[in-house]
Amino acid sequence: EAGVTQSPTHLIKTRGQQATLRCSPISGHTSVYWYQQALGLGLQFLLWYDEGEERNRGNFPPRFSGRQFPNYSSELNVNALELEDSALYLCASSSGTGQGASGELFFGEGSRLTVL
Amino acid sequence: AQSVSQHNHHVILSEAASLELGCNYSYGGTVNLFWYVQYPGQHLQLLLKYFSGDPLVKGIKGFEAEFIKSKFSFNLRKPSVQWSDTAEYFCAVFNTNAGKSTFGDGTTLTVKP
Numbered sequence: 179e180a181g182v183t184q185s186p187t188h189l190i191k192t193r194g195q196q197a198t199l200r201c202s203p204i205s206g207h208t209s210v211y212w213y214q215q216a217l218g219l220g221l222q223f224l225l226w227y228d229e230g231e232e233r234n235r236g237n238f239p240p241r242f243s244g245r246q247f248p249n250y251s252s253e254l255n256v257n258a259l260e261l262e263d264s265a266l267y268l269c270a271s272s273s274g275t276g277q278g279a280s281g282e283l284f285f286g287e288g289s290r291l292t293v294l
Numbered sequence: 295a296q297s298v299s300q301h302n303h304h305v306i307l308s309e310a311a312s313l314e315l316g317c318n319y320s321y322g323g324t325v326n327l328f329w330y331v332q333y334p335g336q337h338l339q340l341l342l343k344y345f346s347g348d349p350l351v352k353g354i355k356g357f358e359a360e361f362i363k364s365k366f367s368f369n370l371r372k373p374s375v376q377w378s379d380t381a382e383y384f385c386a387v388f389n390t391n392a393g394k395s396t397f398g399d400g401t402t403l404t405v406k407p
Contacts, residue, residue, distance in 0.1 A: 181337075211395070220399035221384065234394050268338070280345065281326045281388025281395050285338040 180205065182286035184269050190292045191259050199254040199289045203271030209233075210252040211272065211283060212244060216265035224267075227252055228279075259293045266290050296321040298387050300398035307375050308406050315370040315401050317385035326388040327368040328395075329359055333381045341383070344368065355379070377407045 183202045191197050203210050212224040223236035227246035235242075241257040250271075256263055267290075270283035301316035319325065329341040342353025349361040359370045368385060385398040 209393075213397075221397040223394055223396065226393055228393070234392055236394075270338075279388075279390070279393050280343075281328065281386070281390070281393075282340060282343055283328075283330075283338075283386075283395060284340075285330075287337045 182271050184286035184289050188290050192294050195259050197256045199267050201269030202251045207271035207273045208250050209272040211270045212254050213268040214265045261293050264293045296396045298396050298398040300401050302401050304402045306404045310374045313372040313375045317368045319366050319387040324390045328386040329370050330384045331381050375405050377405050380405045
């Protein structure tokens with residue numbers, strides 16, 4: 179069974195540009211979570227998508243956005259990139275929705291974004 | 295706001311030593327609790343989980359964790375560590391109402407052969 183896949187593995191952008199990161203969940207999982215792992219800051223919750231809807235978002239500015247497609251894959255967009263956006267962006271998927279969600283996450287390898 | 299605190303940022307042990315990593319969380323509602331591990335060069339993976347029932351849960355590779363509700367704690371233990379346990383360990387709390395997982399800052403464990 180394929181795990182969570184993320185692309186690209188590495189991405190280099192300059193300040194002010196936009197970055198798009200992609201994630202395919204484990205087959206059968208409907209929930210997708212995005213986390214930012216910046217150096218020394220642990221995992222910071224960004225966004226949660228479930229059944230195509232944004233269910234929750236963390237304390238990040240609106241230039242962090244995303245969407246979930248009908249096949250449950252997801253995209254994270256970061257607009258007007260800033261130097262401090264440099265980080266590893268992790269996608270995780272989970273089965274169960276709403277009250278059935280357990281919180282057990284299956285992670286991808288991550289996309290490393292470098293902003294110059 | 296929900297938060298998770300891991301007491302040690304970096305732990306260094308010799309092989310066969312016992313391990314205990316502390317994890318405390320602040321949230322009064324219903325939570326599910328997890329420990330994840332990230333071995334060097336690998337992605338984060340589940341080590342063990344607690345949803346309900348017996349507060350002592352066992353995970354892979356001889357790890358166990360105990361949920362103490364009164365202390366809002368979920369400490370990770372292993373009686374005898376191996377060199378291959380060298381990794382970063384993350385405690386996570388899932389808020390079942392908000393559908394959000396909060397992670398601790400992680401503890402880097404280095405086991406000397």
